[in-house]
Amino acid sequence: MNTFADLAHFSAHAGQSLGETNYVVITQEMVNLFAEATGDYQWIHTDPERAALESLYKVPIAHGFLTLSLAPKLMAQLYRVESVKMGINYGANKIRFTNAVPVGSRLRMKARLQTVEAQDKGVRAIIECTFELEHAPKPACIAELIVLLFE
Template sequence: MLTFANLAEFSAHAGQPLGETEYMIITQEMINLFAQATGDHQWIHTDPELAARLSPYKTPIAHGFLTLSLAPKLMAELYRVESVKMGINYGSNKVRFTNAVPVESRLRMKVQLQSVEPQNKGYRIITECIFEVEGEQKPACVAELITLLFE
């Protein structure tokens, strides 16, 4: 894990990688809980038997937004700014779901710090996050995410 004393030190890292996480397994239980939380019970995610018969993947796949929702958890595994008291998800400039995440696949995230800019009473951080499925050439998701950090 990268550790920065403050946002000035973090800012100097702009344009550089923040690293890549360990792989995590995407389970059917995670997918079902996400479906329950969001109300998105589409069979391609939640019905293994139907997915085996009708899906080109032959197994359920994770919701794209489940993959994206893992960003804060995974980001916390990569870096820490000691002076930051609070962070807020602000939005995204661009998100693309470019490949499926089959159930029981292993997923990781690579992050590049694009920029750190003062905004209001905090700093606006832009990161490029690439979610990779182990063994796949094409990423599952590429997202430019915006976070506000406050000291």
């Protein structure tokens, strides 16, 4: 865990790695709850029997946006800025879902603090997040996420 005293110290870390998280197991329960929250009940995510028969993966796969939605939880394992009172997910410059995430797989995130720009009462940071599947040759998702941090 990288701990920064304030936004000036965080900003000085621009261009450097924030590290990698622990692995998270992607369960069918997580996928089902995400489907319930979003209304996306496509069978490739929620129907293990049909997936076993018809899917290329033979098991359900996580929604791409479920993978992406883990970013705040995983980011909390990587860094903390002690002086920050509030952080906001501002958006993304680029998101690519480059590999399926089968239910039962283990996923982690690596992050790199690309840039930090001063904003009124805070900063705007772009963080490149790479979601990796254990034992997979290519990542599940690569995203440039934008966060606003305020002191």
